[in-house]
Amino acid sequence: MPEVLFDFTAHGKLLLTAEYFVLDGVPALAVPTRLGQRLRVVRSPEPGLRWRAFDHRGDCWFTAHLPEQDWARTQVPGEEPRARISQLLHAAESLRPGATTALSGLAVDTFLEFDRAWGLGSSSTLVAAVARWLAVDPYALLELTFGGSGYDLACAVAEGPILYQRTDSQPLVTPLDWHPAWLKHTYFVYRGQKQNSRDGIRAYRQAQVLPAQREAIAAATLALLSPTLHLRSGAQILAQHEALVATALGMEPVQAALFPDFPGQTKSLGAWGGDFIWALSEAPAEKIHAYFNGRGFPTVIAYEQMVG
Incomplete structure (x- = not known):
């Protein structure tokens, strides 16, 4: 050897x-x-x-x-x-x-x-x-x-x-010591459309991002870390986060574009349009898998399996 x-x-x-x-x-x-x-x-x-x-x-x-x-x-x-x-x-x-x-x-x-x-x-x-x-x-x-x-x-x-x-x-x-119980009700779903991060960065640099938008995103991040947060409040924060990014980039949030009937909240991760989304829902795991699988997204990974 x-x-x-x-x-x-x-x-x-x-x-x-x-x-x-x-x-x-x-x-x-x-x-x-x-x-x-x-x-x-x-x-x-x-x-x-x-x-x-x-x-x-x-x-x-x-x-x-x-x-x-x-x-x-x-x-x-x-x-x-x-x-x-x-x-x-x-x-x-x-x-x-x-x-x-x-x-x-x-x-x-x-x-x-x-x-x-x-x-x-x-x-x-x-x-x-x-x-x-x-x-x-x-x-x-x-x-x-x-x-x-x-x-x-x-x-x-x-x-x-x-x-x-x-x-x-x-x-x-x-x-961070951040392991809230509601994370067990969240999943990562692969969209199957890998994006080039450098292209995403270039698009962001061309956008007119306001200081108030940066402050709102920072506030959303800190709010998500609250130890008293529960799943529904977390979903509301992520919906607000999606709306802020969508406004800054002039893009449509993934929930509105692909999953308007999802029983919960979805959020894009990474360069918008590809890689993974984060899904939060109180629905049973089998229902979550069936929802995304039925729409052509076979890779659905529980948070604890991905991060652990």
């Missing part, structure tokens, strides 16, 4: 509130998921760096061999996996000179535990793991590569729910 030099698993993520607004310093409620991505580094008899990526089924979907120090010479543009890996290594080297000088003769394997299409953080878990491996600041590494608010990096190493706030320097990450 080859010598294992590094082995780390980063959690996936779900942003429950303040999507888009988190970019402007609005406090956001986020949770790490049970499933994440593992990065393992072993010695290899070959020169250069060998990289393989495995999906949640255990199938190798990507493999590459990077020549010795090839990544340190120039920033490689592109969206394909090889270019992204080169970008990560190049950025790590720029953040800590010498960070990648000893990578020749190593082999990296990544193991994704969730479906790549789900949008739970295949990129952010990779950034978090690479940053831990090469001992660089994960938020600086994210800024130089994929970009974004950074809440997903906080989730990658969190042990439970967090309140995340972006600042001009290091973000404020507050661990």
Whole structure:
């Protein structure tokens, strides 16, 4: 067996509130998921760096061999996996000179535990793991590569729910003891239309967002954390949150567009239009599953199964 030099698993993520607004310093409620991505580094008899990526089924979907120090010479543009890996290594080297000088003769394997299409953080878990491996600041590494608010990096190493706030320097990450009983009546439903987060961010930046809207989103997030909150009040808060985001972006809330007869409240998560929605309802679990399954959404996951 080859010598294992590094082995780390980063959690996936779900942003429950303040999507888009988190970019402007609005406090956001986020949770790490049970499933994440593992990065393992072993010695290899070959020169250069060998990289393989495995999906949640255990199938190798990507493999590459990077020549010795090839990544340190120039920033490689592109969206394909090889270019992204080169970008990560190049950025790590720029953040800590010498960070990648000893990578020749190593082999990296990544193991994704969730479906790549789900949008739970295949990129952010990779950034978090690479940053831990090469001992660089994960938020600086994210800024130089994929970009974004950074809440997903906080989730990658969190042990439970967090309140995340972006600042001009290091973000404020507050661990929360937030496990209200009503969460057992909530579900995550995959819409099957993965969205590009960068496109969503671009659309948000073009919107005319008012300070009052940011303040209202922050208030909704804090209200959701109240220890005396019950399910119906939580549903009202999420309905208000949806209306605020819809007004800011000029988009229709998912409940009005797809689920007007749902016996509860639904909320979009992440970039609107894809990935998961969050559904709250007092109806029995079997009725919730039947409702969404009957409308062409087969992936319905209880909160405690996803977050746990």
